[in-house]
Amino acid sequence: MSLPKPELDNRTFDQLVGEVRKLIPGYSSEWTDYNLSDPGITFIDLFAWLTEIALYRTNLVTDKHRLKYLKLLSVKPQPSKPAKMDLTFSSVEKTLSKGTQVSTEVDGKKVYFQLDEDISIVPAKLEKIVVDEFTSGIYDRSSSNENGDLFFAPFGESVQKGCALYLGFNFENNKAPKNLSFMCYLYEKDLKEPGKHGDEQSYKFENSSLKWDIWASNGKTDWVPVKLTIDKTEGFKRSGRITFEGFENWKASSETPELKLNNFGSHFWLRCRVEDSCYHEYPPRIESLKINTFSATHGLTVSNDNENRICNGLPYQVFKLTRTPVLDKTLELSIEGEKWTEVDDFEESDPSDKHFVLDKEKGEIQFGDGLMGLIPSEGSPIELKYISGGGEEGNLKAGCRWEIEGFNGLIINPFASVGGKRAQTIDETIEDFRRDLRTPYTSVTLDDFEYIAVNTPGLRVAKAKAIPNYNPENPNPKDPEDSKGSVTVVIIPYTPLEIFKTPPEPSQEFKHAVCLHLDKHRLIGTDIHVISPIYTKVSVNATIVPVNSFRDDTQIMKDVLEKLNCFLHPIKGGDEGKGWPIGRDVYLSDLYKIIESAEGVNCVIRLSISGDQDAFTDANGNLILNSKFASIYSGVHRVEIVRETDRCRKGGDIYSGS
Numbered sequence: 001m002s003l004p005k006p007e008l009d010n011r012t013f014d015q016l017v018g019e020v021r022k023l024i025p026g027y028s029s030e031w032t033d034y035n036l037s038d039p040g041i042t043f044i045d046l047f048a049w050l051t052e053i054a055l056y057r058t059n060l061v062t063d064k065h066r067l068k069y070l071k072l073l074s075v076k077p078q079p080s081k082p083a084k085m086d087l088t089f090s091s092v093e094k095t096l097s098k099g100t101q102v103s104t105e106v107d108g109k110k111v112y113f114q115l116d117e118d119i120s121i122v123p124a125k126l127e128k129i130v131v132d133e134f135t136s137g138i139y140d141r142s143s144s145n146e147n148g149d150l151f152f153a154p155f156g157e158s159v160q161k162g163c164a165l166y167l168g169f170n171f172e173n174n175k176a177p178k179n180l181s182f183m184c185y186l187y188e189k190d191l192k193e194p195g196k197h198g199d200e201q202s203y204k205f206e207n208s209s210l211k212w213d214i215w216a217s218n219g220k221t222d223w224v225p226v227k228l229t230i231d232k233t234e235g236f237k238r239s240g241r242i243t244f245e246g247f248e249n250w251k252a253s254s255e256t257p258e259l260k261l262n263n264f265g266s267h268f269w270l271r272c273r274v275e276d277s278c279y280h281e282y283p284p285r286i287e288s289l290k291i292n293t294f295s296a297t298h299g300l301t302v303s304n305d306n307e308n309r310i311c312n313g314l315p316y317q318v319f320k321l322t323r324t325p326v327l328d329k330t331l332e333l334s335i336e337g338e339k340w341t342e343v344d345d346f347e348e349s350d351p352s353d354k355h356f357v358l359d360k361e362k363g364e365i366q367f368g369d370g371l372m373g374l375i376p377s378e379g380s381p382i383e384l385k386y387i388s389g390g391g392e393e394g395n396l397k398a399g400c401r402w403e404i405e406g407f408n409g410l411i412i413n414p415f416a417s418v419g420g421k422r423a424q425t426i427d428e429t430i431e432d433f434r435r436d437l438r439t440p441y442t443s444v445t446l447d448d449f450e451y452i453a454v455n456t457p458g459l460r461v462a463k464a465k466a467i468p469n470y471n472p473e474n475p476n477p478k479d480p481e482d483s484k485g486s487v488t489v490v491i492i493p494y495t496p497l498e499i500f501k502t503p504p505e506p507s508q509e510f511k512h513a514v515c516l517h518l519d520k521h522r523l524i525g526t527d528i529h530v531i532s533p534i535y536t537k538v539s540v541n542a543t544i545v546p547v548n549s550f551r552d553d554t555q556i557m558k559d560v561l562e563k564l565n566c567f568l569h570p571i572k573g574g575d576e577g578k579g580w581p582i583g584r585d586v587y588l589s590d591l592y593k594i595i596e597s598a599e600g601v602n603c604v605i606r607l608s609i610s611g612d613q614d615a616f617t618d619a620n621g622n623l624i625l626n627s628k629f630a631s632i633y634s635g636v637h638r639v640e641i642v643r644e645t646d647r648c649r650k651g652g653d654i655y656s657g658s
Contacts, residue, residue, distance in 0.1 A: 009055045016048040066426050075433050076344070077424040079328040079360050080390030082298040085113065085417030086183055087402060089292045090409035091123040091172070102296060102402045102411065111393065112300035113402075113417075119294045121409075122177040126291050128168030128267055134160060144286075151187035151287045154236060155274055159208060159283055163274045167289070168267030176250035176268055181243035183293040184233050185415075187285040190496040192462070195455040198441065202458025203517065205509035209276040210235055215269035216249040223271060224249050236284035241295070244270075281460070281493035281504060290414060298420055299327055299389025311335065313378025315369035323388035324363035325423065331358055331386035333365070335376050346372035361423050363388075394420035443487075443522045453489050453530070456517040459510065460494035462571040465533075465582035467629060472531055486527040489518060490582050490629040492570055499565055503535040503633040533582055534627050536611040537635040538568050542595055543606035544641055545648050550600035553641045559598040560639050567594045568634045582631050586611070586623040603648035611635075 011019075021044070024031050034041055070076060087102060100115045129141045133156030141152040155163035171177060194202065213223035226247065232240025254266040302323055309319055333340045333356060340354040346368050349355045355373045357366045367376055376382070395417055402411040424432070440448040449466035471486035491514055495504040506514075515530040522528055546556050567573050567590070573580045575590070586609055595604050609617060612635075614626040625632070 009058065011052075011055065013048050013052045016051055017044055020044050020048065063426055066430075070426070070429060070433070071344070073433065075429060077426060077429040078421075080325045080423045081419060081421040082327055082390045083394030083396070083417040083420030084295060084297050085396070085413045086290075086293050086415060087113075087115075087296050087411055088290055088414050089119075089121045089294070089407075089411055091125065091292060092121060092407075092409040093123050093172075094121040094407060094409070095119070096121070096404070096407075099301060100404060101300065102404050104396070104400045104402050106393075106396065106400070111298070111396065112389070113296040113298050113394070114301065114387075116295045116297055120177075120179055120181075121292050122180060123172035124177065124180065124291055125170045126167060126182065126289060127170055128166070128265075129289065130166040130168070131156060132162075132164040132166065133158075134162040134164075145288050151285045153283045153285050154272070155208075155283065157283050159274060159277050159280045161274055161277050163277075165272040167270040167272075168265075169270065169291075170252075170267060174252060176247040178247065179229075179243065179245040180247065180270075180291070181230070181241055181294075182289050182291040183239070183241050184236065184289055185239045185287045186233070186236065187287040188239070191282075192460055192494050194458050194460055197452065197455045197457050197517070198436070198439070200457045200517075203456060203513035204234060204458070205507075205513055206235055207237075207277065207280050207507060207509065208235060208274050211273050211275045212244065213271045213273065214247060214250045215253050215271070217251055217253055217255075226250075226270070236286070241293075281506060281510060282495040282497065288414075293414070297389070298394030298417070299330075299387040301385070301387050303385045304383060309382040309384070311367075311376035311378060311380045311382065313375060315367075315375055317367050317376070319365045319382065321363035321365065321384070321386070321388075324361060325388065325390050326358065326360040326363060327387045327389050328360065331384070334383040335380050343373075349373040390420065391422050392420050441521060443518060443526065446487075448521075449487055449489055449518065452518055452521050453491055453514050456514050459513055461491050461514065462494040462504075463492040463579045463582060463631075465490040465629060470529075471527065472529055485525055486529060487522075488529040488531060488629070489514070490531055490533050490631075492533060492579070492582075492631060494571060498569070498572075500633050503570060503631075505532050506530075531629065533570075533629055533631040534613055535570070536613045536615045536623075536625055536630055536632045538586055538609060538611045538615075538623065538632045539635040540564055540568075540591060540637045541606075541608045541610075542591075542604055542637070542639050544595060544604050544639065545602045545645060546600050546641060546643065547602045548643075548645060552600075556598065556600040556641060557639045560595055560601065561637055563594050563598050564591070564637050565634045567591075568632055570631045570633050573632075580632050583625065583628040585625055586632060588621050602645065605642070605644075605647050 021034060031040065036042065036045070067076070096115060096119050098115055098117050101112055102114065103110050103112050105111070126145070127142065129145050129152070130138065131141050131152060131154060132138050136156055136158070144150040144152040154165040212226050212228050214226045215222060216224040226244050228242070229245055230241060230243035233242060234240070250268055252266045252268050300323065311317060331342060333342070338354065340356050342358050343349060343355045345357060346355060349368055349372045351371055352374055353368070355368060358364070368374055396413070398413055398416045400413055402413070404411065440451050443449045443452055446466040446468060450464040453464035454461045467488045467490065469483050469486060470488045471483040472488055474483050491506055491511065493504050493506045493510060497504070511530045511532070515528055518528045518530065542560070544560065546553065550556060568586070569580065571579045588607055588609065591607060591609065592604055595601060608621060609623040611623050611625075611632070613630065616624055618624055
């Protein structure tokens with residue numbers, strides 16, 4: 001019996017010739033001789049024969065060959081990815097070790113996760129959250145933490161030295177624990193995803209210096225520093241867990257002098273205070289703080305696979321695992337007390353190498369043949385340990401009830417588990433490789449500089465503009481020779497704010513991170529500079545005539561102002577809504593179009609623009625920016641409404657509207 005042969009294209013020589021002959025009349029009506037003696041027919045036969053040979057050889061290419069070709073390119077399909085989630089435990093004092101199994105039942109099937117680290121559950125409640133915005137007032141934000149649709153800024157909208165976040169806890173028996181941890185979930189639904197560039201690590205930097213204290217009130221000092229052991233939020237930059245220890249002097253109190261309020265009751269107070277602050281691209285916003293909440297990963301640890309496995313001493317022996325898929329880099333295999341090593345294949349294995357190949361999806365282990373890879377001795381028992389998990393079955397909805405053997409408290413996942421993916425197919429791997437080939441990894445063109453800057457790992461860069469042969473540090477900017485070889489990239493950080501008191505500026509650390517990333521991908525000899533734009537505040541004065549059927553002037557003015565603020569936005573503005581192009585002037589024609597698109601507007605009869613930072617209006621009334629790396633943001637706009645509908649129908653120097 002012959003082996004099955006995949007056929008990518010099963011057309012035969014006769015079919016190929018027939019298809020081409022049918023096309024002849026469409027290309028040449030004079031060609032009427034289809035006999036083999038005709039030279040054209042001879043060429044058709046020749047090329048059909050060559051094509052049939054090529055198809056035959058192509059059909060011999062199997063998935064195994066394609067995997068080898070991908071390996072030559074250092075590419076291989078990604079294995080199954082496990083889902084991750086956070087579990088909230090009820091307030092029962094308990095310690096659990098890393099790898100502890102938790103399970104739930106979904107549609108009659110058990111789904112297993114396991115804890116990512118050692119955890120300590122404490123009987124505690126977070127009852128009060130108070131924000132001291134220093135200059136703006138003191139606010140009780142406790143209700144925001146109880147409602148999943150709300151969020152609060154832990155230091156207010158303007159982060160400055162002296163701002164503080166106060167957390168009031170209550171503990172069982174009124175006794176402080178040895179350590180405490182909670183999960184901090186930031187509100188990021190209106191933010192763009194952080195930048196990614198290949199497999200590069202995210203850049204880390206500090207915007208503020210934060211100090212954590214506990215209220216001790218010991219007569220000498222009221223606030224005592226507490227040891228921060230884990231801060232995966234990196235200063236409230238991302239969601240993550242925060243862990244403390246060293247609460248020997250922590251005491252409950254109903255008086256907190258800094259808050260100057262006595263209606264919060266008696267609590268154990270934990271304070272986070274801004275000791276020093278530089279510019280924040282946008283203020284951190286917290287959706288919720290949850291104590292006794294810890295991360296877990298989809299998977300079930302399997303030891304010895306529940307079967308007695310004995311080697312038979314034959315080449316290419318295969319063992320089948322009972323649970324699949326197997327998570328990447330989790331299988332441990334030992335024979336007679338010696339650990340064997342997993343490899344992709346046996347091509348580089350010597351006869352003495354203790355290697356094995358694992359098919360993670362099928363759960364098959366294969367040994368060598370004695371020439372490529374050692375054959376295990378006959379009668380040798382195999383010891384196995386691995387984690388089975390991954391795939392989309394781990395992506396569960398929020399609110400599932402979980403169980404741990406020996407734990408009687410309530411365990412739920414407050415949010416859905418995410419990240420579970422099935423293994424990549426070969427076609428998906430090839431498509432990813434093609435997409436990666438189109439990704440710039442070396443800064444050659446200006447577009448490359450802008451792409452790499454916007455995709456700085458871990459940072460949210462909204463816009464970037466590369467300017468060649470410009471050096472902002474050049475003491476003689478009028479001499480272009482001194483700036484040759486320099487590229488200056490203007491960046492605007494992302495912010496969710498719609499209206500600005502001050503426009504979005506990148507901090508020094510933010511610009512430094514972008515510069516470091518560009519420096520890794522530049523050509524030798526290129527001088528890199530990263531700067532913020534020069535912002536021009538734009539104000540618009542408009543006189544409009546509404547449609548007769550619209551009588552609510554307040555609503556019309558509100559709509560027009562919203563349109564202007566959105567259009568003149570450095571991040572969300574412009575014609576395409578992707579941010580105002582850096583260096584682009586503001587034209588009256590654009591504003592006419594925007595204002596007249598507002599509901600209820602008949603026409604615009606007068607319109608003018610003004611701006612600061614040496615911006616000027618030309619003879620046609622357009623606002624000309626003073627720099628090629630300038631951007632804009634909305635100032636105060638003035639909209640006047642007149643109900644003179646005949647003005648919209650007059651010609652001459654009066655604008656004829658819609």
